[in-house]
Amino acid sequence: MTPEAFEPGxxxxxFSAGLSGAGAVVSFSxxxxxxxxxxxxxxxxYPAMTEAAIRKHADDAMARFKLLDVLVIHRHGRLxxxxxxxxxxxxxxxxxxxxxxxxxxxxxxxxxxxxxxxxISATGEIWVVAKDEDEAAxxxx
Amino acid sequence: MTPEAFEPGxxxxxFSAGLSGAGAVVSFSxxxxxxxxxxxxxxxxYPAMTEAAIRKHADDAMARFKLLDVLVIHRHGRLxxxxxxxxxxxxxxxxxxxxxxxxxxxxxxxxxxxxxxxxISATGEIWVVAKDEDEAAxxxx
Amino acid sequence: MVDVVYFAWLRERIGTGREAVETEARxxxxxxEELKSRSEGHAYALxxxxxxxxxxxxxLAEFDAPLDGVREVAFFPPMTGG
Amino acid sequence: MVDVVYFAWLRERIGTGREAVETEARxxxxxxEELKSRSEGHAYALxxxxxxxxxxxxxLAEFDAPLDGVREVAFFPPMTGG
Numbered sequence: 001m002t003p004e005a006f007e008p009g010x011x012x013x014x015f016s017a018g019l020s021g022a023g024a025v026v027s028f029s030x031x032x033x034x035x036x037x038x039x040x041x042x043x044x045x046y047p048a049m050t051e052a053a054i055r056k057h058a059d060d061a062m063a064r065f066k067l068l069d070v071l072v073i074h075r076h077g078r079l080x081x082x083x084x085x086x087x088x089x090x091x092x093x094x095x096x097x098x099x100x101x102x103x104x105x106x107x108x109x110x111x112x113x114x115x116x117x118x119x120i121s122a123t124g125e126i127w128v129v130a131k132d133e134d135e136a137a138x139x140x141x
Numbered sequence: 142m143t144p145e146a147f148e149p150g151x152x153x154x155x156f157s158a159g160l161s162g163a164g165a166v167v168s169f170s171x172x173x174x175x176x177x178x179x180x181x182x183x184x185x186x187y188p189a190m191t192e193a194a195i196r197k198h199a200d201d202a203m204a205r206f207k208l209l210d211v212l213v214i215h216r217h218g219r220l221x222x223x224x225x226x227x228x229x230x231x232x233x234x235x236x237x238x239x240x241x242x243x244x245x246x247x248x249x250x251x252x253x254x255x256x257x258x259x260x261i262s263a264t265g266e267i268w269v270v271a272k273d274e275d276e277a278a279x280x281x282x
Numbered sequence: 283m284v285d286v287v288y289f290a291w292l293r294e295r296i297g298t299g300r301e302a303v304e305t306e307a308r309x310x311x312x313x314x315e316e317l318k319s320r321s322e323g324h325a326y327a328l329x330x331x332x333x334x335x336x337x338x339x340x341x342l343a344e345f346d347a348p349l350d351g352v353r354e355v356a357f358f359p360p361m362t363g364g
Numbered sequence: 365m366v367d368v369v370y371f372a373w374l375r376e377r378i379g380t381g382r383e384a385v386e387t388e389a390r391x392x393x394x395x396x397e398e399l400k401s402r403s404e405g406h407a408y409a410l411x412x413x414x415x416x417x418x419x420x421x422x423x424l425a426e427f428d429a430p431l432d433g434v435r436e437v438a439f440f441p442p443m444t445g446g
Contacts, residue, residue, distance in 0.1 A: 013150025033164040049340035115363030116290035130360030190422035256445030257372035271442030
């Protein structure tokens, strides 16, 4: 969790440099889109819970997909279109595990990590409503 | 296609910088693992075919997954453990499309792009045999 | 005495992000009933529990979970991270 | 006249990566039969077509594909990129 901006390529460089024996590295980054006249995104989180909750799920992913390393970064505070909101990276011996781990962590972050997004546009501010499909996606695992 | 080494983080930085309107960016990189005493990997390709074949499948992925941008890099020549063999990146409005496109392109590269790997170890040299599961994976799409 | 914390539109409707509450409630559902009588904002925020999630000491929980020994109760909408 | 190219272990068994071949064959299977008579290496490389793939003018093709107008025929093992 960080209020600071980060650059996914630079993060991937550092993540990759620390690996030994990995055959596959998958990264995902989520970016603020300027949809429907969005001018900013305000991300609230539950500080006392966020770090432990994310760490627990990162550890789960490590064990479940036999990862060599995993990384999760999630911003909070005010973001603007084009800003990177969050990033996950997973390194494994083989491709399938790396893809599945990144996908699993994203499903988790979407519906189980204590973050809430508010979309700010010229016409007002509105809290993003959770999608049933995000909840359903988590049940795949 | 390139015989030159590349660094996935730097590539992701350039790829991301060129995007406009993307909400999701997925990258995959494949790395040479030092399994079974492997000392080097020799990658042969079919120069007249490789570029056009990869471009065609990248274009297919663009249309099929409504991507905003896509990138494929694949090395040939001699590589060593820890070297990055190849990388794909896909940018889309939404997460599922970006993941699926990267996964699809990897399935394609594994079994339809004209590359052949030879594993070199202290005990000799051996051409990697294609896996039936790679062929099966491609039939998912 | 328990700390109750609110996030997102629950925080906005209630008008505060944290309050210390004296409670006799045995479970979360009992606490919710007590909180709803505190103000119109509380009643509005907690009127439809189908859109409210709860965490006890930073762990997700259900509305029938007991409050024994719990120090912090959090109420918030379904999460929208990622 | 057609250019025939070989990759990976087909290239190694045949001993060359490219040769120009005078052929009367109407399809790939016919060309394969002609090639097998060229040398022991050719016969060895092409003995089990279950492990050989073919491309005509850089497009993947089947063994019953006609050779009309084709300028380059490639033989290689199942691909192992990625």
